[in-house]
Amino acid sequence: MSESGGPDVTQELRLPWDDDPEDLYEHAPCGYLTTLPDGTVVRVNETFLTWTGYERAELVGHRRFRDLLTPGCQIYHETHYAPLLTMQSEVHEIALDVVCADGSRVPVLVNSVLERAAGGAPRVIRTMVFNATERRSYENELLLARNNAEASDKRVQVLQQIVADLAAAPTEAEVAEAVVRAPQPAFQATSASIYLTDADRDELVAVASTDPTTGNWDDMPRGSARAVAEVARRGDLHVVHNLAEAAEHFPDLAATMTRSGRKTVVLLPLTTGPAEDQAGVTVLGVLAFSFTEERRLSDGELRVIRLLGQQAGQALDRARLYDDLRRREERAEFLAATTRALDEEHRLLQRSRRLVERVAPSIADWAGVRLHVGSAGLREDAGGPPPDPDLLADRIAEATAAVKPVFATDGDPLGCTVLPLTARGRVLGTLAVRMAADRRGVDAERAFLVDLADRAGLALENARLYEQERAIAQSLQRSLLAADVPGNDPRFTVETYYQAGGQDLEVGGDWFDAFLITPSKLAVVVGDVVGRGLEAASTMGQLRSAIRALATGENGPARLLEGLDRFCQRVESARMATVVYAEVDLEANELVYACAGHLPPLLHQPAGAAEFLMHARSGPLGSRAADLRRTEHRVSLGPGSRLLLYTDGLIERRDRPIDRGFEVLNRTFSRLRGAPMKGLTAGLADTLVGREHADDVCLLCLTLGAEERLERSLGADPLQITLLRSDLRAWLLGHQVDQNCLNAVLLACSEAVANAIEHGYRNDPFGVVDVSATLTGDAVEIRVADRGSWRGPGESRGRGLTLIEECMDEVLFDRGEGTTVTMRRHRGDAA
Template sequence: MSESGGPDVTSELRLPWDDDPEDLYEHAPCGYLTTLPDGTIVRVNQTFLDWTGYERSALIGHLRFRDLLTPGYQIYHETHYAPLLTMQSQVHEIALEVVRADGSPVSVLVNSTLERAAGGAPRVIRTTVFDATERRGYEKELLHARQIAEAAEKRVRVLQQIVADLAAAPTEAEVAEAVLRAPEPAFEATSSSIYLVDVERDQLIAVASTDPTTGNWDDMPRSSGRAVAEVARRGDLHVVHNLAEADEHFPDLARTMTASGRKTVVLLPLTTGPAEEQAGATVLGVLAFSFADERELSDGELRVIRLLGQQAGQALDRARLYDDLQRREERAAFLAGTTRALDEEHRLLQRGRRLVERVVPEIADWATVRLHIGSAGLREDAGGPGPDEELLAERITEVTRSVMPVFATDGDELGCTVLPITARGRVLGTLSLRMAAYRRGAEAEQAFLVDLADRAGLALENARLYEQERAIARSLQRSLLATDVPSGDPRFALETHYQAAGRDLEVGGDWFDAFLITPNRLAVVVGDVVGRGLEAASTMGQLRSAIRALANAAGGPARLLEGLDLFCQRVESARMATVVYGEVDLDACELVYACAGHLPPLLHQPAGSAEFLLQARSGPIGTRAGDRRRTEHRMRLAPGSRLLFYTDGLVERRDRPIDRGFEVLNREFSRLRGAPLKGLTEALSDTMVGRDHGDDVCLLCLTLGAEERLERTLGADPLQIALLRSDMRAWLIAHEVDQDCMDAVLLGCSEAVANAIEHAYRDDPFGVVDVAATITGDAVEIRVTDHGTWRGPGQSRGRGMQLIDEAMDDVMVDRGDGTTVTMRRHRGARS
């Protein structure tokens, strides 16, 4: 009993204890070790000896505790366990591996306590050791499960990113690129390739690969016996686990695996629906990826792989719809742009060239248009080297005869599509082009090309009709212009030019005329009828006839204009026409002129600058407003004067004031003052308006009398020599030079100019040659000067100089700033 009177609990719990304390130490459920501070084992219990298989005598006094550990844990004992025990005097649940007597490792958990002496120096280490084999196995299982979960999570993240990339990829090429990148991060694949199905060509197209050197990576028919084609036909996932399996079922794949060193290959169909729903799924491609080692894929990995194939297939389907829509929009824009581009050209040949320029390189790398419309044949090529000419000619003949297009196909020797260009039931020609192989067989592409050829045919037919009508209009207009202007009279020379509006089919009302009223009186006229078309052209012809009739009886330009005013009372369409009319007394070198609402003539006399003749102006023909009195102005002209008559198309522009047009005309006419008369009006028209202008242009240039001194400036162009000869011949005739002297002077002058162009300006196309000629009572003197550099003195003694020496009486060559050749020829025949 206790002091409180209750039962004695302690005496009731105390049991008889027969166990020996030593026996309890030896057979405790854990191992015990006692070591010195340096780790030498001084005591060990039987439990530890049973676990490890050591004899007590082999341990005590012979080994340290660290000597029982595996090599890695010996390092750990030295770097972590021992320092930590020294600092803290105890450590708990340290995981180590002990090597048994038979060499096998055993996992243990260790608790150690460092006992110190009275002065604090280490005295002894007591260690308990627990068997952790089962715990380590459990931890390994947990770690393995965790690794599997992390790998699955990683694959899911990768798949999510791939799905996001596929959703963001708008085109088939971008989808293919995203799918190609998927196997490496998702499944640690070594390489991958992707093939897409071309339904119309019934082929598998090799699109991309991360390792294109592995071989067997090319296009193939879907009927092929190769592994990729087989998977595309069957539409189910196929895993080739090793080389033996590949060799048994797919020899082509076995060769590829052998060459590349791959051990496992996965062939994944890219389908529009789940793999288990084969009836509703369409295979759009195959993704092939491989591993460097033999790989067993888990069920989870296979599910993810199938999900990838489904997501990729759906993305491809969406991208193909997008690509198709975009391609349709691009083709529609191309057709619309081509139609506009062809409409910008009005001539048949230019439209044919523009068509080829549009086709290459946007839709083809080579193209040619061949037209055979009457005499307007055309062959226009563009791009790189064309196909075999003989084969192409045969196909063109076939297409022209059948009026059916022939499209290039795989294996086609020519490799070129030929389309007939037709309009209104007739074949105008053919369009031949070479396109990229992967686009040849597409039905949409063929329909697009047929549409292109149809539009081209309509545009070219319109151009043909335009040129036909244009030719009729031009023939009509030119038939109404003066074609019999006087010529061959040494007292004057005429040069005319007419340029029709570049884009107008209708004839205009501009005209010029020149005729002799009497043997000594020359009439010149330029006019412009209001409006365009046949009525304007008819009125122009009537006015021209009326002027010729009135000039015979009129008393001068003023009276002639008054007669035209009366003429307008009977021909209403002639009202408001403008006319500049002049009469030249060829013997007295006197001009009398009048302007009825027309632009002023431009006069350039030998001395002085060019000037506009602004006197004797009045309103247009038949005007009912303003001053209707007709006046005229008389003036003398120096021999050699040039007088230019023109219509408003030469100077008027919508984007500049008329005064600016007069300034430009004055400058350009002055610049051409030294040019030969032949070709002067055409050159002036080209400079002022170009070749594509919206209004008609008429020019008439009159050179009056023979200049006392002929001065001309020529460009370094051999074609200029013929113009100079024509001008100089007229000048020599006007001065009554005999035939022998004239022939000699023309020969010597031509050779001297040719030498200057050839030797002084051989590398300078912008050089000029100055020619000056004077006539005295007994001789003609010519001086030809250039400002270039001849190669050497010997260059001046060639065949040309020999002809000059033979033709001329005196020849002198002066080399200073350039070269001057002075030649003199006596008048009259040589003895």
């Protein structure tokens, strides 16, 4: 007990035995080394010897501490450990690896103290060595865990980026491109390929690859024995770890791995549907990626791979819905645009041409339409090189006979789908299209083509009906126009022209008429009935008949219009019709006219400019609001005067004022003052209107006296000579040429034209013979010119030339570019 009464602590801490300091040194829980400043071991305890397996004699005086370290640690000892110890005289917890006697390595932690002599020179180094094997193992486990966590985090980041890329990819092709790029950053894969299912063709289609040259990268049937098809059927992840495993289960994959040097291959199905319900899973494709070394994938990696397959499958499903919707919209837009384009054309041939132009190359690389119209039919095609004509003819016959489409299939040598164009129970023709090979078996494409054929058939039938009804309408229109306009009268010439509206099937209300009221009084009239259709045509016919009935030698234009006003009280449809009516006294050369709401006539006298006749104007027929009094106006006409009556379709345009139309008509009509009457009105309409005009055009031109000069251009057809003789006879009579001269000129001119056709053009139906006739003083001069090639001067000799020389007073030949014959015959009994 202590003096204070408490326990004696010193007494209690004294051990019952004394520790041997040498034993504590030798068997301490750590190794002890004492080395000279150069590192030579001078003392070592048993613990260090036990750890390393060395004998004491091997180390003491023979080895330096640095010699016991691994090469890397020796370098560290030189560059870090020794310098630090020299500068600081101590180092702590330096991690080194000691090489044991058997060559194994022991991780250690080293604490060293440098003792110096009285002068500060290094004397001895005392080193304490701790065995860090368990600590190193623990640290390695921690490092591995950290590396795994970092790798997992990296995979998650890559997967998140992939999911973001998939969400941003709207189309199937873009989704496939994003998926095929995923394995390299996520799992350090060497290459990857993606196959997508094509349900319509029951195939797996190779769509993308990072290295398509290293494997068997092509399309395959879904029932194939190849590894990709097998995984697509099973719908589960499959990892082929090595070549032996591939050779056992998938020979095709083993051959690919051998060829490409791949060691491990992952086959991942891209699925959609609930993962927990295997029966409800749909495989949309397969992602195959490989490694150049054998790879054992961890459970975490496998989970990420399966998640990738699900995410990619959902993206593909969404993209396919988007692609399908977009394709449907594009097809719907194409059908609507095609329908509009066909509606812009009104003729059958133009519509068939527009159809093939729309189809090829927009949706097909070749398209052709065959219409069963007439004995030979109509053909239109466009696009690339046409298919084999014999095979195409057989398929057209098959589709026509069955009245149903014949679709192209895979491996089809023709490659064309033929669809009958039907409307109202009849086959109008066929549409043949050569689609891209990957779209031939697609049900949606087939339905689209059937829809296209149905619309095209209806459009073509409408065009056929349009042409048929247009022909009927024009025939009706022309039958209602005057067919008995006086002709072959030397005192006047009447030239008429009618052009129906370019885009209207209904009969128009424009009309003309010319007739002799008395032997010396000629009536001419042009009118326009309000509206179109059969009612307008009927009204037009009634007005024409009423005018002929009311036209008498005593009435005159004003009283005739008053009679038409009374007529409108009984025929309501004639109300508001416009009429310009004129009577010409052929003996007095006097014109009397009146206008009921119609455009003014245009008169061109031999002397002076053309002028519009603006007098004697009043409202349309039956106009209750207008002044019912009708007036008329008289104008004296000189020989050769020309009078033009017309309807509003000749000059009215939406894009210009009507005054501008009057100016253009006046200028054009004046320029044609010296042109022959034949074809004058048609040429005037071509110049001012053209062939495609929405409104009807009706013209009547009257010339007093015969043409001053007769000019005709004939085709190289002997039948044209009869028409020429008729025109020439009327012209000669109009100029009061005596009968003997008339007969001689007709015969000589006919022979000259016949020679030009026979010898100048021979078998050339496109040759043209120009004929002109003029009066010079007391003679008639005829000029016949061709541009053909006569074989020689002797060819023109013969009975024809002899006959010409007997009929005419003078005959001259001029051979340059063709042959020109100039003939003169004196009038009266001179010849």
